[in-house]
Amino acid sequence: MTFSTFLTFVFAGLQDGAIYATVAIALVLIFKATTLINFAQGELAMLGAFFVYILSVEQGWPVWPAIFAAMLLSAGLGAAVERTLVRPFDPTDHLPVVLITLGLFLFVNALAGDIWNYQLRPFPVIFDRFPDWMPGIGGDRFIEIGGARLFYDTIGVWFTLGCMLLFLNVLLTRTQVGLAFRAVSSNVESARLAGVNTGRTLGFGWALAAAFGALGATLVAPSLGGIQPNLMVAILIYALAGAALGGLDSLGGAVMGGLIVGLIQSVVVSWFFVTVLEQRWMSVLQLGFAFAVILGVLVFRPSGLFGTRIIERV
């Protein structure tokens, strides 16, 4: 393999990885606060992408206002799910809530299938060409680095992830609600004793996670050539693998984990196996790899690469 081919796989892997990271952050936000995996995260995100579809394709909105509106709608939906389906249950008993999120997964998927059927629908291209004001590259689709094409689409996804992380960092460390969210994530009882309204704070976490999930799904759709209700099923598994690899309670870990999963999928699975085996095995191997990561992490290093190991000090 030439270096330029290798680099092409690296770019593609880090683009996928950035998307996994976006969804992994949504999973980790909720896990940190509740030690729960929201299995419906991907499907809520898929709904968010359909909001973008409705607003931009059907209603003719420009793409970014449509995305922001869809993120707000998703946030409202996330908060509503928390309020109606999660909060009424005892937070220390995980099984009912996990079953609820699984049920929600199936329900939302089937509902979307009923409304939009499973055909691929057109989705707006978000990062098409470098904007015209960029000297030398304005209007191009890619730049060449080391003989490999680095597409504007890829840079756009990275840029979006970067903005998102910056926003999240400011929100969690510089605002009152962010501080409350970290406090609730750290110790629910003590947060209540400090006067924090824990229910509302968790609702905020669900809203935030849903908005980020919607953004992730919106970035997925163009690279798959359109949108359909099964858009996020495999992505959720990849994001989960990334989150587990990074450590389920670490936001930085979720980003690193997502990127690593994307990178390895692309470089190792796509390149190695495709050159050795046949093309048709690729998607099976990618999914299998993700499951192997989840299993391997759970068995050998449950706290992941960056997660906190549980240490009790008396």
Added chain:
Amino acid sequence: MSDTILNVSDLHASYGPLSVLRGLNFEVNEGQVVVILGANGAGKTTTLRSICQMCDTEGSITLRGTDISSKGTADIIRLGVGHVPQGRGTFAELSVIDNLLIGSYTRSDDGVQADIDRWFEMFPILAERRDQLAGSLSGGEQQMLAVARALMSRPELLLLDEPSLGLAPIIVEQLFETLQRLNKEDGLTMLLVEQNANLALSMADHGYVIESGLIALEGSAQALMTDPAVQAAYLGA
């Protein structure tokens, strides 16, 4: 006569089907330190948790005459109760300064920084460790942080749940000296749950002894200290 800050009458409390308190009556007057003694499982911690509505309760709990037994925990904190839970309850993944800031969550005045400075002055070790994660602090430092965090809401009544638990004697002594100072100098009212009866009674004005969910004995701290039953059960005399 001093005013009653907290009045608890016929308090029943339970965790699901498990009933722990079976009709408690007690009160705490302004400026007092009141101690609740009792064996493990007698219901001391539950008594404090009931005041903050952290478990299911029946009966009346009034704070300065306002019934708080049907209010949410956050509202009760807003009304002026500070709670240092058993096991300290610091936010391990948050820095010391963030722990204090979350303590001021219910406040909207601009005196927060001045209060932080004040508690840093009272607990200089916390100032040194202001950017460290609370989880990396020693037990004694965490207990100081827990107290400072509770004080950040400017409570009128501070509930302390076994602050001496698991701490070295010298640290316990320092901590209780500080608590006594807060009581004497700031007039902070405290309701203290302790296993260390000697220490607790030595700084308290009044005390109650709980046995299986009921008040078995009450009296001035001095009277309790000389009571033969208390001596036998809690003072190791």
